[in-house]
Amino acid sequence: MDLVNHLEDRLLFAVPKKGRLYQTCLNILKGADIKFRRNPRLDIALVQNLPIALVFLPAADIPQFVGLGRVHMGITGQDQIAEARLRVGEKLKVEELLNLKFGSCKLQVQVPEKGSITDVKQLVGKRIVTSFTHLARDYFNNIEKELKAEGKVANDVETDITFVSGSVEASCALGIADGIVDLVESGETMRACGLMPIDTVMETSAVVVRSANIAPSLKPLLDRIVSRISGFIVAQEFVLVNYNVPAEALEEVIKITPGKRTPTVSKLTDPGWLAVSSMVLKKDVARVMDELSQHKASDILVLEISNSRA
């Protein structure tokens, strides 16, 4: 099929084609009932049940495609957006719509654990290797400016920033860098390479973005997709906790499970008892169950939420 001739009037949605964000993005598309079949050789896939075309791109390129209006919306990291803003400048019109709360990590300045550098100021005038050259340049410009104003370094000193596209952590060991600027999540890669963090340039997570100049006719569909994705993300974050409680304990247990908006309280056939149903953050569920038990709640059930809508 000649895909290009099928793109007109479709909402173009950019999705990372590989890397850390890829699999979760596929889960999100499924959760939003966006059905497609992708020919592995093609980076464009027509959605079967909605007038959307998915465009599979490197996460680093998505801000530029969205920000210059070549695709209408996308998913990428805030780090990539910040880098693209510095690279492209004012022409980049990209708007963050929704934080997806995955792909969370920190962009950090790292140096060899066993070296003499312990402060970023010591890296001024030295060699930095990174995939985020614009963010690193901006970060070191500020430090250089400060040190120059204080007369602590000469005016012509400039930190050397070199681009590599991956395996940044190998740079110090290979003798091409005195420090690096790279992403850290668990810290395993950093530690395995004998590096330690000395500062954080920014924190990042994956977000849904849209182009600032999108045709009004596409806006309702874009809003519908964002609402579906948002519902799916909430469903991933929360569980539903149901339990029974003596009426006199209601006030106390509601403090433990206040819900996302408010809990549902229903009568039971036994007039002294009530049933409560409330959304609880997955990460808090064990503590919440312990506290409910201590406050006379019984028959506590935890149910997965497969999807939700605000």
Ligand SMILES: Nc1ncnc2c1ncn2[C@@H]1O[C@H](COP(=O)(O)OP(=O)(O)OP(=O)(O)O)[C@@H](O)[C@H]1O
């Ligand atoms: N370790 C990590 N933990 C969480 N999120 C990460 C991590 N590494 C990267 N990310 C996020 O994912 C985005 C894409 O990074 P990734 O390195 O996966 O991309 P890639 O270069 O396209 O893929 P690959 O490294 O496989 O070539 C980053 O910009 C960041 O927002």
Ligand SMILES: O=P(O)(O)OC[C@H]1O[C@H](OP(=O)(O)OP(=O)(O)O)[C@H](O)[C@@H]1O
């Ligand atoms: O703190 P950690 O949990 O170890 O994660 C950090 C690593 O993850 C990313 O790279 P990735 O593995 O995606 O590959 P890359 O180095 O080729 O970009 C990042 O660039 C770090 O190398």
